[in-house]
Amino acid sequence: MGLLPSWVESANAPDCDFPLNNLALGVFDAGNGPRCGVAIGDRIADATGLEGAGLLDLGAPLLAHPSWNALMAAGPAIWAAFRDQMTDLLRQAASKRDRVAPHLHPMAGATLQMPFTVTEFTDFYAGRHHATNVGTMFRGADNALPANWLHIPIGYNGRASSVVVSGTPIRRPWGQVKGPDESAPRFAPSARFDFELELGAIVGQSSTGPVTVAQAQDMIFGYVLLNDWSARDIQAWEYQPLGPFQSKATATTISPWIVMRTALDPFRAPPPARETPLLPHLADAGHDFHDIALSVTLTPEHGTPQTIASTNTRELYYSPAQQLAHHTTSGCPMRVGDLLGSGTISGPTPDSRGSMLELSWGGQTPVTVNGTPRAFLHDGDTITFHGAAIAPDHRIGFGACAGTVLPAHPNPYAP
Amino acid sequence: MGLLPSWVESANAPDCDFPLNNLALGVFDAGNGPRCGVAIGDRIADATGLEGAGLLDLGAPLLAHPSWNALMAAGPAIWAAFRDQMTDLLRQAASKRDRVAPHLHPMAGATLQMPFTVTEFTDFYAGRHHATNVGTMFRGADNALPANWLHIPIGYNGRASSVVVSGTPIRRPWGQVKGPDESAPRFAPSARFDFELELGAIVGQSSTGPVTVAQAQDMIFGYVLLNDWSARDIQAWEYQPLGPFQSKATATTISPWIVMRTALDPFRAPPPARETPLLPHLADAGHDFHDIALSVTLTPEHGTPQTIASTNTRELYYSPAQQLAHHTTSGCPMRVGDLLGSGTISGPTPDSRGSMLELSWGGQTPVTVNGTPRAFLHDGDTITFHGAAIAPDHRIGFGACAGTVLPAHPNPYAP
CATH class of the missing domain: 3.90.850.10 (Fumarylacetoacetase-like, C-terminal domain)
Structure with a gap:
């Protein structure tokens, strides 16, 4: 599979760790407290915010707490739905680009925290x-x-x-x-x-x-x-x-x-x-x-x-x-x-x-x-x-x- | 220290594991779901119920969930207050005996569950x-x-x-x-x-x-x-x-x-x-x-x-x-x-x-x-x-x- 182009231009550079193909998950704080985030290029998409705005629908609020454990517990079908929806929001021709853009934060200005609670x-x-x-x-x-x-x-x-x-x-x-x-x-x-x-x-x-x-x-x-x-x-x-x-x-x-x-x-x-x-x-x-x-x-x-x-x-x-x-x-x-x-x-x-x-x-x-x-x-x-x-x-x-x-x-x- | 006599007579037998001196802590289910309990003789005192009835006052509701972790986290001063109050409720001349008695359940009829959540x-x-x-x-x-x-x-x-x-x-x-x-x-x-x-x-x-x-x-x-x-x-x-x-x-x-x-x-x-x-x-x-x-x-x-x-x-x-x-x-x-x-x-x-x-x-x-x-x-x-x-x-x-x-x-x- 080749690069999935994103409207977040920095994600399309061949040496970028976080193209649309990745959708890596973290917990970030850009000044408004810890939230679930998805890395895209040099930005972090506020997944908690996207869920709160109704742009991400996982069947239940899974991202209200700053940890990815709840999404994990929801199981592989929801993992796949999450990736599909995030891909749709961030792909080059995304129809909801204007509504998603306010939920992006510069990675450089954010503090990254533990992305999940380690059980054992x-x-x-x-x-x-x-x-x-x-x-x-x-x-x-x-x-x-x-x-x-x-x-x-x-x-x-x-x-x-x-x-x-x-x-x-x-x-x-x-x-x-x-x-x-x-x-x-x-x-x-x-x-x-x-x-x-x-x-x-x-x-x-x-x-x-x-x-x-x-x-x-x-x-x-x-x-x-x-x-x-x-x-x-x-x-x-x-x-x-x-x-x-x-x-x-x-x-x-x-x-x-x-x-x-x-x-x-x-x-x-x-x-x-x-x-x-x-x-x-x-x-x-x-x-x-x-x-x-x-x-x-x-x-x-x-x-x-x-x-x-x-x-x-x-x-x-x-x-x-x-x-x-x-x-x-x-x-x-x-x-x-x-x-x-x-x-x-x-x-x-x-x-x-x-x-x-x-x-x-x-x-x-x-x-x-x-x-x-x-x-x-x-x-x-x-x-x-x-x-x-x-x-x-x-x-x-x-x-x-x-x-x-x-x-x-x-x-x-x-x- | 000798035996602390309790009005729960079975607690005063010399071969009983659970005299008033002990006040061992468990989680029991006597038919109404899991609750925090204290062993006394051949009975279990429903500590969740005692707290709910205002007979036990730990400064905050610590026993609403069926686990003793919240009491632990509250620290040694609360541990001591808890023991003092339980002792006062169950000692031989307890003034509130009539109000406590309805919260006792036969140990023989109860199911015992994990008394706390094991972290590691x-x-x-x-x-x-x-x-x-x-x-x-x-x-x-x-x-x-x-x-x-x-x-x-x-x-x-x-x-x-x-x-x-x-x-x-x-x-x-x-x-x-x-x-x-x-x-x-x-x-x-x-x-x-x-x-x-x-x-x-x-x-x-x-x-x-x-x-x-x-x-x-x-x-x-x-x-x-x-x-x-x-x-x-x-x-x-x-x-x-x-x-x-x-x-x-x-x-x-x-x-x-x-x-x-x-x-x-x-x-x-x-x-x-x-x-x-x-x-x-x-x-x-x-x-x-x-x-x-x-x-x-x-x-x-x-x-x-x-x-x-x-x-x-x-x-x-x-x-x-x-x-x-x-x-x-x-x-x-x-x-x-x-x-x-x-x-x-x-x-x-x-x-x-x-x-x-x-x-x-x-x-x-x-x-x-x-x-x-x-x-x-x-x-x-x-x-x-x-x-x-x-x-x-x-x-x-x-x-x-x-x-x-x-x-x-x-x-x-x-x-």
């Missing part, structure tokens, strides 16, 4: 290169992948309360750490603070029992970019035997724009080659991977932006639908607003690794940023992710997913 | 005997406790959507399993389904940064008994390297009655001896352990109830307040309604172990139940926990925390 957050480990890199560092190349890894999408429950929207400053955490040469642990600010480049999938329909991969695909409402900030030194000390906990609980940043699943349908990609067949309940359903280019930029406090990694969601070994299907095998109920992080998406080459841990190989081979070698994140660093599915004449983008590291507070437990 | 669920591993037993089985006696265990309360995030109230049937889950002698994993019903005897702590106040153990104690609203149902075969295959996931996601059962923290103040216990000192931020605050006797009863489908374990919350190495303080060290925000499971509470003797895994030592030394040896749970088994803090003339009890294991469904993924 799960983080997977579905990128093979990442799992192999980390496993090699921790256990040696011969035992890099855990025995279960090629059979199930390994994941753990994260902390929904710590999910924040792009732009929120990230405070370097304290935690209990113990170096290999230290005789006892100590409580200190993390010295190995890191990012993780992930794709987040948003569950838009609930379930009460096991679902198939095909059913799981239909339950996914949309996607965000996701940075699972990680304190590697806290993680190393705490993660055995029950997994990461406080090392991953400081914050997880998501992009402010939800890209709906159906906007990415033209960018489906085949599943990866399977070294060993998946059991039938996790078998590839054929249409649940996507081709989305990703990049990571590091901007030092007084420096200039430098791209330090580029990769693609095709590097995932398990699709979000496979992650979700596995999540339900035990009967675990899923709910509207559940967020599934993919795990770090690294590619096969050194410049396609999605974390400082991998880029600097545990600190052994520092990355040069603005001429300075560095292993992990410094105070003042800004990490920005970009992601887009790219067609010849347009792209489906997520906008920026960014966060700046603030210095640790003084010891919160000092007497 | 975290499960700890704070019982030393349990950690030692499991570690010995998995890694040998010399490496039983992980290196970090004596320094931090190890925990992992669980799944709030799977928390259910006592009485809810528990469906045996399917999952991916692989025995040590099998060459490949298979998808099968769990053959090693188990319970875990825990104490649950309910967070009643939010936090945005690190809190001390003393502050954490004040944030805890109350406690429930908690059964973290566990599929040991699924757990063994999935838990490396990121911890338990689907093995713990089928269900977690809680007792229907919340015992408020202040009701347990007279039953405080000293902390355990510390083999190695805790770092200052986790140091014992002196008043956050309790003396609560616990028991586990197994009732086979066509059999009679048999007590298979008895222990005490004093066996915890980390108090709920220490668990909560650790939970916040990274800056992790905590919210009203967060639920913290303590981890399995086992005692030092074979008959004080809080899971079948430990009671049968991984299946090697089956327990005899109704004359039959058994390693893990059978279909039709009912597991019931009881717990109470016991004084000479009264007890502060939780009521029963029970669940019956139903047979697995047919393969949910069969073509």
Whole structure:
């Protein structure tokens, strides 16, 4: 499918993240309080206002509260109706253009907030290169992948309360750490603070029992970019035997724009080659991977932006639908607003690794940023992710997913 | 403190779980829909009705919705006012007895529902005997406790959507399993389904940064008994390297009655001896352990109830307040309604172990139940926990925390 031209001219530029084909969803404040908005070019269409004016009719008021959860809960038929109506309002020959125009606001002047309420957050480990890199560092190349890894999408429950929207400053955490040469642990600010480049999938329909991969695909409402900030030194000390906990609980940043699943349908990609067949309940359903280019930029406090990694969601070994299907095998109920992080998406080459841990190989081979070698994140660093599915004449983008590291507070437990 | 006599005579029996000293909180339905209720003897006082009739004045209507979350959010001063007013309405010489009496309902005729909305669920591993037993089985006696265990309360995030109230049937889950002698994993019903005897702590106040153990104690609203149902075969295959996931996601059962923290103040216990000192931020605050006797009863489908374990919350190495303080060290925000499971509470003797895994030592030394040896749970088994803090003339009890294991469904993924 080619570009769908819009009367909002800026949406028709080939390098714009938000053409009419996208219709990404956010919550914005342009001075009149938070409202549901749809990105179109360099503007935000006030969807709450369009609904209030009767220009958008979803059968019930779904956009009165500044969150997209109510639309999600309304189900796939309403998701489709919403896209059809928005497309009709914003296409080049739109008949209601004059009535819609007053509901557009410049994106540059708006504050973006959390686009939905996160019900529960799960983080997977579905990128093979990442799992192999980390496993090699921790256990040696011969035992890099855990025995279960090629059979199930390994994941753990994260902390929904710590999910924040792009732009929120990230405070370097304290935690209990113990170096290999230290005789006892100590409580200190993390010295190995890191990012993780992930794709987040948003569950838009609930379930009460096991679902198939095909059913799981239909339950996914949309996607965000996701940075699972990680304190590697806290993680190393705490993660055995029950997994990461406080090392991953400081914050997880998501992009402010939800890209709906159906906007990415033209960018489906085949599943990866399977070294060993998946059991039938996790078998590839054929249409649940996507081709989305990703990049990571590091901007030092007084420096200039430098791209330090580029990769693609095709590097995932398990699709979000496979992650979700596995999540339900035990009967675990899923709910509207559940967020599934993919795990770090690294590619096969050194410049396609999605974390400082991998880029600097545990600190052994520092990355040069603005001429300075560095292993992990410094105070003042800004990490920005970009992601887009790219067609010849347009792209489906997520906008920026960014966060700046603030210095640790003084010891919160000092007497 | 001795028994506070109530005009509800059944509340004055020394073996009653619900004397006036307790005032445990639940949500009940006696035929008029779900309402907030307070257990008193063999009755339930309709707190929603008492508030509606003006007999309970909390400054704002906090009990209109069938959940105790709004009272929690109102804070400790309101918690205390609520207890004072309820005590005044139910004490032996209560002046408003005639106006209160119509709001009492027989507990036997009421259905009990979830007493609060679980925001997020975290499960700890704070019982030393349990950690030692499991570690010995998995890694040998010399490496039983992980290196970090004596320094931090190890925990992992669980799944709030799977928390259910006592009485809810528990469906045996399917999952991916692989025995040590099998060459490949298979998808099968769990053959090693188990319970875990825990104490649950309910967070009643939010936090945005690190809190001390003393502050954490004040944030805890109350406690429930908690059964973290566990599929040991699924757990063994999935838990490396990121911890338990689907093995713990089928269900977690809680007792229907919340015992408020202040009701347990007279039953405080000293902390355990510390083999190695805790770092200052986790140091014992002196008043956050309790003396609560616990028991586990197994009732086979066509059999009679048999007590298979008895222990005490004093066996915890980390108090709920220490668990909560650790939970916040990274800056992790905590919210009203967060639920913290303590981890399995086992005692030092074979008959004080809080899971079948430990009671049968991984299946090697089956327990005899109704004359039959058994390693893990059978279909039709009912597991019931009881717990109470016991004084000479009264007890502060939780009521029963029970669940019956139903047979697995047919393969949910069969073509």
